[in-house]
Amino acid sequence: MSGASGLRVAVIGVGAMGSAHASALAEGRIDGARLVAVCDPDRVARERFSDVVGFGDSNQLFASGLAEAVLIATPHWDHAPIAVRALEQGLHVLTEKPIAVHKADCEKMRRAYEERPNAAQVFAAMFSLRTDPRYLKLRELLEARELGVVQRINWISTDWFRPDAYYQSRPWRGSFRGEGGGVLLNQCSHVLDVWQWLFGMPKRVHAFCGFGRFHPIEVEDQVTAYLEYEAGATGVFVASTGEAPGTNRLEVTGDLGRVIVEARGLAVTRNEQSATLCSQRNPARNSAPRSSLSSIPLAPQPQPREFVIQNFVNAVASRVPLIAPAIEGIHSVELANAMVLSARLKETVTLPMDSARYAAELERLVASSR
Numbered sequence: 001m002s003g004a005s006g007l008r009v010a011v012i013g014v015g016a017m018g019s020a021h022a023s024a025l026a027e028g029r030i031d032g033a034r035l036v037a038v039c040d041p042d043r044v045a046r047e048r049f050s051d052v053v054g055f056g057d058s059n060q061l062f063a064s065g066l067a068e069a070v071l072i073a074t075p076h077w078d079h080a081p082i083a084v085r086a087l088e089q090g091l092h093v094l095t096e097k098p099i100a101v102h103k104a105d106c107e108k109m110r111r112a113y114e115e116r117p118n119a120a121q122v123f124a125a126m127f128s129l130r131t132d133p134r135y136l137k138l139r140e141l142l143e144a145r146e147l148g149v150v151q152r153i154n155w156i157s158t159d160w161f162r163p164d165a166y167y168q169s170r171p172w173r174g175s176f177r178g179e180g181g182g183v184l185l186n187q188c189s190h191v192l193d194v195w196q197w198l199f200g201m202p203k204r205v206h207a208f209c210g211f212g213r214f215h216p217i218e219v220e221d222q223v224t225a226y227l228e229y230e231a232g233a234t235g236v237f238v239a240s241t242g243e244a245p246g247t248n249r250l251e252v253t254g255d256l257g258r259v260i261v262e263a264r265g266l267a268v269t270r271n272e273q274s275a276t277l278c279s280q281r282n283p284a285r286n287s288a289p290r291s292s293l294s295s296i297p298l299a300p301q302p303q304p305r306e307f308v309i310q311n312f313v314n315a316v317a318s319r320v321p322l323i324a325p326a327i328e329g330i331h332s333v334e335l336a337n338a339m340v341l342s343a344r345l346k347e348t349v350t351l352p353m354d355s356a357r358y359a360a361e362l363e364r365l366v367a368s369s370r
Helices: 016-024 043-047 058-064 076-088 102-114 131-143 164-168 191-199 273-282 303-320 326-344 354-366
Strands: 009-013 033-039 054-056 069-072 092-093 123-125 150-157 204-211 220-228 234-240 248-253 255-261 265-271 291-297
Touching: 009 016, 009 058, 009 303, 016 043, 016 069, 016 265, 016 303, 033 043, 033 058, 043 054, 058 354, 069 076, 069 303, 092 291, 092 303, 092 326, 102 326, 102 354, 123 303, 131 191, 131 204, 131 248, 131 255, 131 265, 150 191, 150 220, 150 326, 191 234, 191 326, 220 326, 326 354
Parallel strands: 009 033, 009 069, 033 054, 069 092, 092 123, 150 234
Antiparallel strands: 150 248, 204 220, 220 234, 248 255, 255 265, 265 291
């Protein structure tokens, strides 16, 4: 149990994103929690938080007993081993996205959580896009079956432009050895999480990836993927860090209508009659169902990452449901892995994917990594 002054939280990794999380805790923007330590091998990074204890190694932090919970914001490869050790130590864990680099590591995290020493331990992921009112509303429409049977999903996610300087800013960026993947694992983890959160997991994936298409890097910076669902729906996913101006457009079509997610809300087109019934029963040769268009204006969630941290703290304190249980993070990792594997092998990948198969392919990529 946390003391009267709040849940004792340590942030592991205080680079660009981790320092923002640590600042939110240190400045009291998270109710019921306080920053008690930071952990980073970079002494300069630690010294930005000189009011709390600094550790150069996460094992030293765990041994200290200072923290009841950790927020992991390290480079990708470190997420899984640190989370596993933290769970084994009985700590509550909130990890940045992606929860791991590949599915096999996600499975290790899941086992560590299932075998945790304290049943009350909370394990969450920083999937802050789940707080966006637009996707929450779309999820509500889908659950109410207001679009009928989903037939097609299209998501163009190319507003991630990064110059070469971005990849040169950290030695681990842009390589399989350092980052484990590119636009899919890094920028689009949130998007792929929302995809599976809204539509579930497909049965088959076929993808085309550009590895270093726009930048002098090893990992994918351009993706076009085709997804097939067991019930017949299809999806196309497009992502890039080399396109400007970029686009962020999600379009979902069902037999009762269509939703387009726009910057400031949803554009909803509703059919007066199911497209399926119209096709079967309408005697006219070229007549489509009548439809009407409406808009649902929605403002973005302010400070979504702080919202997720607050939810994590509240889940520890009073068992409120998590916005993003970390166990669900395996799905976005599997989608990213399947797309890369499909592109590398030039074949369709069936899901659930064999995690050992992708781990072996990734091991080959890491072995030849620069």
